[in-house]
Amino acid sequence: MTAASGSALRIGTRGSALALAQATPVAEKLGAELVVIQSGGDRDRSTPLADFGGTGVFVTALREALLAGEVDALIHSYKDLPTAPADGLEIAAVPRRADARDALAARDGLTLEHLPQGARIGTGSPRRRAQLLARRADLDVVGLRGNIDTRLGRVGGADAGIDPERRLDAIVLAAAGLDRLGRSAEATELFPLDPWPTAPAQGALAVEARTGAVPRALRSVDHQPSRLTAEAERAVLARLEAGCAAPLGVHALLDDGLLFVSARVYALDGSAHLTSSHAMYAADVRDPAGELAARVAGELLDQGAAELAPLGPGGAAS
Numbered sequence: 001m002t003a004a005s006g007s008a009l010r011i012g013t014r015g016s017a018l019a020l021a022q023a024t025p026v027a028e029k030l031g032a033e034l035v036v037i038q039s040g041g042d043r044d045r046s047t048p049l050a051d052f053g054g055t056g057v058f059v060t061a062l063r064e065a066l067l068a069g070e071v072d073a074l075i076h077s078y079k080d081l082p083t084a085p086a087d088g089l090e091i092a093a094v095p096r097r098a099d100a101r102d103a104l105a106a107r108d109g110l111t112l113e114h115l116p117q118g119a120r121i122g123t124g125s126p127r128r129r130a131q132l133l134a135r136r137a138d139l140d141v142v143g144l145r146g147n148i149d150t151r152l153g154r155v156g157g158a159d160a161g162i163d164p165e166r167r168l169d170a171i172v173l174a175a176a177g178l179d180r181l182g183r184s185a186e187a188t189e190l191f192p193l194d195p196w197p198t199a200p201a202q203g204a205l206a207v208e209a210r211t212g213a214v215p216r217a218l219r220s221v222d223h224q225p226s227r228l229t230a231e232a233e234r235a236v237l238a239r240l241e242a243g244c245a246a247p248l249g250v251h252a253l254l255d256d257g258l259l260f261v262s263a264r265v266y267a268l269d270g271s272a273h274l275t276s277s278h279a280m281y282a283a284d285v286r287d288p289a290g291e292l293a294a295r296v297a298g299e300l301l302d303q304g305a306a307e308l309a310p311l312g313p314g315g316a317a318s
């Protein structure tokens with residue numbers, strides 16, 4: 001760890017297994033030291049996440065450590081960051097994005113189509129709940145939180161030895177989370193993004209630093225296409241003035257210079273949805289992500305998205 005300057009970069013992260021799994025490769029590439037920052041949200045497991053005002057509580061503790069100079073940068077799951085910019089801080093790098101798709105982890109290798117009538121499926125996300133019900137109105141979708149290992153531990157058949165009250169036929173979660181924890185083999189189906197868009201910036205990381213004190217080394221972990229697509233997706237969320245609990249899926253794609261953004265807003269019970277998609281050459285405009293997001297969000301609102309679904313902040317994370 002002896003950098004030429006004498007001291008390694010210090011990078012702050014939450015201490016969950018997922019947070020450590022995603023921060024470690026970035027820190028290794030930078031030769032940086034990982035500093036685990038405890039937050040109220042990590043300490044107090046008994047309080048529902050919604051009572052903290054979404055995931056903001058985790059972010060606040062990390063940002064305080066960064067602003068206090070205890071660390072030089074932070075690594076966040078980008079989808080867990082509020083869209084409002086933080087005073088004095090900036091997103092200094094977005095590493096190459098992982099899989100943005102949602103995965104089904106079902107008992108006995110089952111896919112969504114083959115789950116029995118009335119199957120119990122766990123998710124804490126209003127978007128995922130609406131998407132499940134849109135496919136299969138017969139499903140019994142139940143709330144779910146806790147870390148990925150806890151969630152997977154609830155999936156099994158009647159003979160799996162799981163408390164019947166807790167037992168689920170399947171759960172839906174981010175493929176990126178499964179991959180990072182080395183548990184991708186437990187995915188029994190991966191939902192293609194076109195019919196099943198996911199949370200803005202799902203699968204992407206954000207490296208945050210103090211404005212005016214961005215370590216130069218962070219440039220080496222920045223991946224422009226990942227930044228552009230994650231920013232475009234988050235810009236749709238911001239334009240809709242939506243919170244992390246909004247039943248909204250967004251998918252952006254950069255293909256040969258063409259930036260494509262598609263967003264879908266769902267009725268909470270999955271009975272209806274609205275979609276808008278636009279594309280433009282990224283080189284043609286100053287802010288292609290913002291420009292496309294404005295078009296997509298404007299079109300959704302014109303179609304009645306705010307009447308179809310509760311878009312405002314609050315509630316569980318997706």
Ligand SMILES: NCc1[nH]cc(CCC(=O)O)c1CC(=O)O
Nearest residue numbers: 077173174176177202203317318
């Ligand atoms: N909502 C919590 C959350 N925040 C980030 C991930 C992991 C995947 C990612 O980096 O987007 C997850 C788990 C999940 O949604 O299943």
